[in-house]
Amino acid sequence: MARVLVVDDDDDIRGLVSxxxxxxxxxxxxxGDGNEALALVEERGMxxxxxxxVSMPGMDGFELLQALRELGGEDVxxxxxxxxxxxxxxxxGREVGATxxxxxxxxxxxxxxxERSGGAAEDSW
Incomplete structure (x- = not known):
């Protein structure tokens, strides 16, 4: 199963998705936001x-995806x-290769x- 990062500023949606x-x-x-996501990736890996x-205060989903890719997450x-x-x-979304x-x-x-992403979960997640 995959290591999944969920980023949504709506607590209910974030909880349901998780x-x-x-x-x-x-x-x-x-x-809950892009800055938290980047800090988490720095701590735990990609x-x-x-x-x-997509719509979040501060950094939107497109900006966050770009930041992840710039940090080495080209395959995310x-x-x-x-x-x-x-x-x-x-x-x-499709232009940047996303579903x-x-x-x-x-x-x-x-x-x-x-699940189309495949992969095996690592202990750090």
Whole structure:
């Protein structure tokens, strides 16, 4: 199962996503914003999958993905989970190689997107 970083400023969504992914056997760490995510990556290493909200205060999901890639996370698979449903946002997500799911989301679609990344969890997650 994959090492998954969940970043969403909504406590309820973050908790629900974490719960569903843990129930599917993934190692999950969840934080509320991009700065927390970068600090966590510095401490624990790069995740295999990042599930990112697009609209967050400070650093948005696109900026966070770019920062992760600049820190050596070129291979991190990204799943954007967003209430932004405009075609331009979806297209931008695809352009950066991410899976783009909209809120409200179907848990099985999220789990499938994460599991397409493969990988085995390490103890640090």
């Amino acid at each position: 719960m569903r992914l843990k129930a599917a056997g993934h190692r999950v760490v969840a934080v 995740p295999e999958v990042a599930v990112l909200d 698979r990204c799943v954007f989970l967003s209430a932004r449903v405009q075609e331009a946002d979806v297209a931008r 783009y799911l909209t809120k409200p989301f179907v848990a099985s679609a999220l789990i499938n997107a994460v």
